[in-house]
Amino acid sequence: MATTHASEEAHDHHHADHATVELNEPGWTDGKRYAWLLGLVVPVLPFLAWGLVEWTGIGVFWWLGPMVIFGLFPILDQIIGQDAENPPDRVMAWLEQDRYYRWCTYAYIPLQYGSFVLACWLWGSGDLGVVASIGLAVTVGCVSGIAINTAHELGHKRGKGERWLSRVALAQSGYGHFFIEHNRGHHVRVATPEDPASSRMGESFWAFWPRTVHGSLISAWELEATRLRRVGRRVLSHRNDVLTAWLMTVVLFAAAAIAFGPEILPYVLIQMVFGFSLLEVVNYLEHYGLLRDRRDDGRYVRTAPGHSWNSNNVVSNVFLYHLQRHSDHHAHPLRRFQALRHFDEAPQLPTGYAGMIVLAVLPPVWRRVMDHRVVEHYGGDVTRANILPRKREKVLRRHGRTTSAPSGAGD
């Protein structure tokens, strides 16, 4: 009975995507409806940076991207605060089929590439010094990094068009393999030691970065190779989605170098590395220390709200399309951003993702803020956390355990 009901529900959910059902706007208004348009401020930051430099003559504005993302947003998150409101169940189908929300995400992409072309033109003009050019590259990197968030929203959908747009958005950060690895790798293995993109307690961001960058790339390749071998096709072919996605990046960068000169390439690479590192620092904080239990048959329990860090800080949520309602996203990956819900039982971060990424690059501060939260989440039993193996004994000792044996005594 329960199974049949669940599959019917899922089936409705699926069809809601095609808006085949007649749905009248219910008596409920979405408080964030027009706020989602603010997400489009990010891809125009390079234009604003250029304008501010021209207007004021102050070169520091080339660094507008990091000033806004790591400075202004964390402050605004603290000032504006939180919003835990969930759409009522009865409006969920209506909310998902409303195409307005999709256009908010699609619109990011032309603006993203508009600012990429602007930056290439500025780098190629020779008017900027090296420091200004690097500042602009970091600002553009903020755009290509947050574009991975846009690509993430689009890449989880069933439609071919949205999946294609997802790859287009990823081309600028050279992270085309993300939409394979994330959906088929990360989502399956999240909050387990097998997942390169789930960080472990005791692991600093700087130790996590090479592990996730390398591990995610290998994972994407293996997932795609396994699929192609099953289909009976060569791995090195035009059907390999990882290769075709990377090809988009090669074509994009080559076209930029031909149009604006090869001297822009170092800055193009800086924005690429900065962009995907911004994604990886967000990966770092989404599942830090969280671990799924194993069932009796050895498989991991299904991903639950307790396996992701969440936040209801409005500013970060608006600029990241509700990415911080991460538990609901992992439970229902196809759910569109506007319909993601807050869960009381999900672990909550002390501030929004924007502020947390600033803490994440400072390991002692991060440990001080986060480690006790992981332990509290597990009711004081640190042995239930996902701990970095080489730091295990140290972490256990610090949190009142002398051995890895399961609990009983202790704090």
Next chain:
Amino acid sequence: MAVYVCPECGYRYDEAAGDDREGFAPGTPFAQIPDTWTCPDCGVVDRPDFAPADG
């Protein structure tokens, strides 16, 4: 030939049709698909947790 449905997202595996993209030829029985295979659309549900359609 039976149809199996992902209880999370509604993805349907039809044994008669197989799934070309996933590399399962038409007529591949669901039981022959590895246990470690997860729903290609949502990635949440493993093969053993799929439900028979209309069952």
